[in-house]
Amino acid sequence: MADYRDEKKLVAGLRAGEREAYERLLDLYQDKVYGMARRMVGGLDAEDAAQDALVEICNSVKGFKGRSSLATWVYRVAMNVCLERRRMRRLETVPIEENTLDRQENSSSEPGAVAVRNETKTTVNNAIDSLPDIHRDVVILHELHGLTYSECAEALSCPVGTVKSRLSNAFRALREQLREYASEGGLEL
């Protein structure tokens, strides 16, 4: 079995149609694509959107020409699928359910700390979900998926300056929304 930890070998395996390469691709990106779909499309439709996006990624990966990193390309395809679905369904995104966060915090040994942390995360999540689409998309890509400004610009098909201003405006809006929560002691802003 080939070692697909190297991106070039992975892309070569994908182009050759090898099943192990596709499995590796899905292992790498299924959580990220699902997370993006969850935030952009909404909880009920997220799994379908993620499935469509992953199938689209797998089917069109042979056309990946290596002009950008594989991650950027994957995010761009997933973003397009999610945007299309959002446009078609006219759905507003819904906040992330509490159980998602609860499941991830079970390892902590202090129930009080877990509760505080969960509350903070839920509040921040809700604030992100309430942002306008153009601001939320750039926050998702940059802050939650770690893309650089130029990668975000490529994924969103807009100039880097636009990404910068959208992110700046998004954070100002977030700060305004979280100011009340912060004043109650939940955050230090």
Place this chain on the structure above:
Amino acid sequence: MNCRMVKSEIKAYIDGELGRVMRWRVSRHLASCVECQMEAKSMTDLTNEVNNISDITAPSGLREKVLGKLNFEPVVRAGWKWPYKTRPIAVAGLLAIAIVAAAVVIPMFGPAKVQSRKIASAGKMQAKTEQTAATRPEESLKFDTPADTISAKVDNFIYNKAPDHAPMIAVGKTVPARNAAKFSDGHINPQLMIIKNAEMTVLVKDFSKANDAAVFVAKSLGGFVTDSSVSSDEGAPVSGSMCLQVPVDSFENAIEKLGKLGKVTVKNLTGEDVTGQVVDIDSRLRNKRAEERQYLEVMNKARRIGDIMNVSNELYRVRGEIEEMAGQIKQLKSSAAMSTINLTLTEKPKPKAAPMGFIQKSFTGAVASLVGSLSKIAGIIIWLVVYSPFWGLPVFGYLYWRRRTPIAGTNEA
């Protein structure tokens, strides 16, 4: 830089997405502005909070569902095949025709005729090649052996004026290969880390020609031009300045070549040894990286929000310092790899025309006066034509009335 501008850039500053100059400007402002410091702190805290949101895990079974929808067909690389469907009889017929045609044609010309035709066509090709070379003189500037030929070509360019749009790209590609072994890995021997700078002012006969030649010198030595400005006020000689970056090995060579552009009026050469500085920053960088690793270990063990936040802040600070030091080393290395030459070219003032004699002055004045008078008359005529509806109608009406009205006394006659 005012607070409004800084606030618009502060998020990118925190994310490390600003260019070096803008980053420096923002940090300089932040050092002196408490309000913007508060803004930066607030944005940093919020960024940390947003980054702390956990990733979402995909539901189980998604991977299998996607794999189930894919059709895995291994790519089969087929061997080479004749792309056309041909029938053996048709192929055999074509081969037979070709053989017969060859048997008929070859005896008609004979070996001697074929040979003479070959010679004639070779002569035509040679003539064509020579013509092509003559119509493309710039090809003569391509370098075969950089060390010796460059010097000759640069001299040729400076003194004989190469054709416009000389092949700078071809030159730039050929020459740097000489230095590629030293700089391809970006590492320079610390023993030789000296930043060389020069400032030159050269008085030249023809600014445009000298400007082109200076650019050519930089490119031919594997360098480039970063800034360039030209000042051409009316009545004043043309002057311009440019900043040339040349590989440090070619520094002296470049100074010598640029000195040949004209009369050197100012020439300041400076050198700064930054070896110790680089070694010092490098050792501090290693310490900071070790510190970062320790914080990461602490971060993995931390469970309380307060601890995580504190370690996160410390990590952010350490990474900022690491980035800054790495940037300083990179800057020093690039400065040491390329020398900077600030070149100012000033055109020699052209001699003023000899003062005119009395007759010549009178003649010139009379001609100018005549031209002025004629132009004024032409202007008046144009005005009259344009305003003709106002004065033409009454005048022609009056003339018509005079013609139709009998002159007093005519009837009695």
